[in-house]
Amino acid sequence: MRKLTLSTAETIISAAFEKAAELNLKPLTVAVLDAGGHAILLKRQDGSSIMRPQIATGKAIGALAVGTGTRWLNANAESRPHFVNALNGVSGGAIVPVPGGVLVKNDEGETLGAVGITGDTSDNDEACAVAGIAAASLVADCG
Amino acid sequence: MRKLTLSTAETIISAAFEKAAELNLKPLTVAVLDAGGHAILLKRQDGSSIMRPQIATGKAIGALAVGTGTRWLNANAESRPHFVNALNGVSGGAIVPVPGGVLVKNDEGETLGAVGITGDTSDNDEACAVAGIAAASLVADCG
Amino acid sequence: MRKLTLSTAETIISAAFEKAAELNLKPLTVAVLDAGGHAILLKRQDGSSIMRPQIATGKAIGALAVGTGTRWLNANAESRPHFVNALNGVSGGAIVPVPGGVLVKNDEGETLGAVGITGDTSDNDEACAVAGIAAASLVADCG
Amino acid sequence: MRKLTLSTAETIISAAFEKAAELNLKPLTVAVLDAGGHAILLKRQDGSSIMRPQIATGKAIGALAVGTGTRWLNANAESRPHFVNALNGVSGGAIVPVPGGVLVKNDEGETLGAVGITGDTSDNDEACAVAGIAAASLVADCG
Numbered sequence: 001m002r003k004l005t006l007s008t009a010e011t012i013i014s015a016a017f018e019k020a021a022e023l024n025l026k027p028l029t030v031a032v033l034d035a036g037g038h039a040i041l042l043k044r045q046d047g048s049s050i051m052r053p054q055i056a057t058g059k060a061i062g063a064l065a066v067g068t069g070t071r072w073l074n075a076n077a078e079s080r081p082h083f084v085n086a087l088n089g090v091s092g093g094a095i096v097p098v099p100g101g102v103l104v105k106n107d108e109g110e111t112l113g114a115v116g117i118t119g120d121t122s123d124n125d126e127a128c129a130v131a132g133i134a135a136a137s138l139v140a141d142c143g
Numbered sequence: 144m145r146k147l148t149l150s151t152a153e154t155i156i157s158a159a160f161e162k163a164a165e166l167n168l169k170p171l172t173v174a175v176l177d178a179g180g181h182a183i184l185l186k187r188q189d190g191s192s193i194m195r196p197q198i199a200t201g202k203a204i205g206a207l208a209v210g211t212g213t214r215w216l217n218a219n220a221e222s223r224p225h226f227v228n229a230l231n232g233v234s235g236g237a238i239v240p241v242p243g244g245v246l247v248k249n250d251e252g253e254t255l256g257a258v259g260i261t262g263d264t265s266d267n268d269e270a271c272a273v274a275g276i277a278a279a280s281l282v283a284d285c286g
Numbered sequence: 287m288r289k290l291t292l293s294t295a296e297t298i299i300s301a302a303f304e305k306a307a308e309l310n311l312k313p314l315t316v317a318v319l320d321a322g323g324h325a326i327l328l329k330r331q332d333g334s335s336i337m338r339p340q341i342a343t344g345k346a347i348g349a350l351a352v353g354t355g356t357r358w359l360n361a362n363a364e365s366r367p368h369f370v371n372a373l374n375g376v377s378g379g380a381i382v383p384v385p386g387g388v389l390v391k392n393d394e395g396e397t398l399g400a401v402g403i404t405g406d407t408s409d410n411d412e413a414c415a416v417a418g419i420a421a422a423s424l425v426a427d428c429g
Numbered sequence: 430m431r432k433l434t435l436s437t438a439e440t441i442i443s444a445a446f447e448k449a450a451e452l453n454l455k456p457l458t459v460a461v462l463d464a465g466g467h468a469i470l471l472k473r474q475d476g477s478s479i480m481r482p483q484i485a486t487g488k489a490i491g492a493l494a495v496g497t498g499t500r501w502l503n504a505n506a507e508s509r510p511h512f513v514n515a516l517n518g519v520s521g522g523a524i525v526p527v528p529g530g531v532l533v534k535n536d537e538g539e540t541l542g543a544v545g546i547t548g549d550t551s552d553n554d555e556a557c558a559v560a561g562i563a564a565a566s567l568v569a570d571c572g
Contacts, residue, residue, distance in 0.1 A: 003189075005189050006186060006187065006188055006189055036193060038187070038193040038194075038196065039185055039187060039196040040186075040187050041185065041186055041187070042182055042184065042185040043149060043183075043184055044149065044181070044182060044183050044184070045149055046146075046148050046149055047496075048496075049493060049494060049495055049496030049540075050179060050181040050464075050465065050466055050493050050494060051181075051493070051494035051495065051516070051519065051520060053181065053182040054519035054520065055515075055516070055519060057519075058515060058518070058519045074511070077510075077511030078511075081510075081511065084511055085514065088514060088515065088518045091518075092518075093515075093517070093518025093519060093521065093522070094518065094519065095515060095518070096512070096515040096516075096518075096519060097511050097512075097515055098509065098511070098512050098515070145431055177465065178336075178464075178465055179336065179463065179464055179465010179466055179467060180336060180465060181465060181466075207335060207336050207337070208335060208336060208337035209335055209337065210333075210334075210335030223384065224363075224367075225360070225363035225364075225367065225370055225383050225384070226382070226383075226384050228371065228374060229341075229344060229374065229379075229381060229382040229383055229384070230337070230341070230382075231379070232344070232374045232377075232378075232379025232380065232381070232382075233337065233340035233341060233343075233344045233379060233380065233382060234337060234340065235379065235521070236379075254335075289475075291475050292472060292473065292474055292475055322479060324473070324479040324480075324482065325471055325473060325482040326472075326473050327471065327472055327473070328468055328470065328471040329435060329469075329470055330435065330467070330468060330469050330470070331435055332432075332434050332435055336465060336467040337467075339467065339468040
C-alpha cells in the first residue's frame, strides 16, 4: 500500500472502536489523516465532548510533525518544554503532544498517515489506535 | 429525534455517496456537524483535494451560523457582499457561502445539525446532501 | 447618566424584545456594549442561530468604531467598499456593517455605548434597538 | 429539560448573583452557553473589568471542551501543563482552565450547556455557578 484510502481508514476506525468497546472505554473521537496531515475520516462517538475533533486531529498532526508517535512528544514536553512550546507556535497551535497520536506506516517503513484518538486516558487512546492500525495490516509507530 | 447520532450521520453520508455515484460526480468530501457546529463525521473520498474538509465544514457552519442553508448566503453574497464579508470576519474565516451547506431538521422544525458537501458543482453537492438527509428521514433546509 | 449600567442595559433589551414581540419578528440576539466596546449584557432568544452573538456584537462594535450607527457603514459599503473592507481588516474582522448597530448617547451627546441586534431584517433589528434605547430615556444614533 | 432556554439561563444568573451578594463578592461576569458552546446569556456587573466576558466564556468553553468542569483542567495544568497548553492552541486560545467553568446537566446526565463565572476567587466564582445551576433544578459538574 502506498496511500491510505478512505476504505482503509474505515477499517482502522472500526477496529479502534471495537477495541474501545472491549476495554469499556469512554466515548472516543478518532481522526485518520493522510501523509500530508489532511483528514480522510473523522468519527466522534455519541457523548464525546465538543473539542475532541481538534484534540484527535492535533495528536495525529503532532505525530506527522515530528515523524514519530506523540509518546515521543509527551516525553519531550517534560525534558524540553521549550521545544514543545515552540512546536505549538510554529504549527499555529495545531499539535497535541500527549500519547494517542500514532503514525501509520507500510512494511517498507513509509509513512502513509496518522491516527489520533482522544476520549479516555492517553494510554487507552493509544492502544485503540494500535489495534486499528493492526487490523488494516499496517505498522504503528507510537513514538 | 432530538440529536444527530454518529449512526444517523453514517446513514446520511452513505446515501450522499450513493447519490454521487448514481450521478457520476467527482470525489466528494462530506461533513456532518451537530447543532453546535461540532463535527460528528467527516469523510473524504479518494482523490478529493486537500482543503475539501475545511470547505465542507465551512458550508455546514455557514448554514448553522444564519439558521438556513447556504443557498441563502450565496444569494446574499451578490445582494449584500459586505454582510457576507463581515460574516467571514466575525466567524474567524469559518464560513463558505455557496450552496451545499444544508440544515438538518426534525419534523418539529428543530435544527439538529448540518451537512456540508464539496467536490462537484455546488448544485450537485447540495443534491447529495438532500439525498443523504432524506435517507435518514429528516428534513433538509437548503436556504 | 454618564455610564451604561447593567440595569439600564436590562431595560434596553427588555424593551427591544417587547417591540419584537409586537412586530412578530423572528428570534433575536441583542448585545449591549459599553463605550469601550466591551459587553455588558447579551441575550439570545430561543431559536436564534448560533453565530448571532458575534453578528449582534459586530454591529455594535461597528457603530462604536466609526462613531455613528451602522446604517452609515451600510451606505459606505456601497459607495466606498474598500473603506469598509479595510475596517474589517484593521478591526480583526470584528465589524458587521449593516443596519442594527445603534449608538447610545445621553442628552449631552456623549456616547455611552452601543446596541447591536440581529435575527430579522436589518431594518426591523434597528427598530427594536431604537425602541430599547428610548425606553431607557437615552438617545439613539442609527447612522 | 432537553435544551437550556434563555429563561432558564436568567434563573441561573439571578441565583448566582444572589449568592455573590450573600457572600459579599466582587463584581462578577457570568456567561451561560448552550451545549455547543454558543452564548445564550452574558451579564457583566457594574465594575467588573473589561476582559471578564472573555474569561467567563473561556471557563464555560473549557468545561464543554473536555466534558467536565474546569476544576479538572486546573488540576491537569499542574500535572500535564503541555496538554493544557495544547488545548489552548487547538481551541484558538478559547479556554480558561481554572475553576469556575461548570457543566450544566439534566437528571439523565446529558450536558445542556455550561456556566462560566469570573470576578472573585476561582473557588467563589465556582460556588456561585453551583448555586445558579441548583436554582434551576439542574445538575452541576465542577470537574
